[in-house]
Amino acid sequence: MRNLEEKTLREKTWFEGRVVKLVTADVELPDGTTGSREIVKHPGAVAILPICDSGKLLLVEQYRKPLEKAIVEIPAGKIEPSEDKEITAARELEEETGHVAGTLSYLTSFYTAPGFSDELLHIYVARDLKKLQHHRPLDEDEFVNILEVTLDEAKQLVEQQVIHDAKTVYAIQYLELENLKRQLEDE
């Protein structure tokens, strides 16, 4: 198949913030002509699907300024420089929900928006949850409401577009799939 590589001719940085960096790249396209790409660089993130012993899920409601509304998501946060992904996952779970996980298992990873960003998101499943009396606080600019919902309630929140982001919709669908697999095995 055709080689699709786009070689960088020059790059320009327009913005460098706490979370993202925006650069444009002039590129040589596969046919030898030139083009331009807009790239949002991001340090990567982890998300955690926390499942209580009861089977209920721990979700967080959070105001998302880009959307100008609050949505309900699985806990998540960006990876700090040189921080191990599993450490990030445990830290974010504790900060956002006040729980620690007895077991934390890797589920999957994906690029959230590869057309314009390099953000790579890693999802973990957290079980054997224990609520801490005193836990690490949220970052000073973070405010969340915690929800404990059944899978059916979560599916309703997806229907209502209260759950409305890629990682959480994926995680809910994953649980549905696991449930059906168990049903098929039982029959």
Next chain:
Amino acid sequence: MRNLEEKTLREKTWFEGRVVKLVTADVELPDGTTGSREIVKHPGAVAILPICDSGKLLLVEQYRKPLEKAIVEIPAGKIEPSEDKEITAARELEEETGHVAGTLSYLTSFYTAPGFSDELLHIYVARDLKKLQHHRPLDEDEFVNILEVTLDEAKQLVEQQVIHDAKTVYAIQYLELENLKRQLEDE
């Protein structure tokens, strides 16, 4: 539950390109203190899961400059101003794969990266596909390889992280779930 709204105090635009716009917003946080948010504005996008009569899927390999590699995805593209989402879906399917769909049905929508972007992605399922002799060309800076794969092959590509983006991983999981639902009904 607590009101989590973050009111905008002032906004600054740092970059406005063909695809994204980057702004920062100083905000009043729920506790009355102030904070700052980095926001990547995006016009929104559609993706299409094209299923052939044989059950095979049509996927496209495309170089993603932010990742500096080619990955395999379901066809997708950004929504043009004032363009209807279904029209965008039909147009992108034709441009990227040379096929038109007899039926195009809405599957779901989600925000890809709500922590820093307002990109909302709408996914459609395309069936009754017909290959056109002459079809709309790709944009002049787009180059893709077309793949026709079974669901099992697609699942292997997910394992190998050749399929590695949110919308495509979600779409493959959706097909797995639909297959299991059918199996359960048949038993």
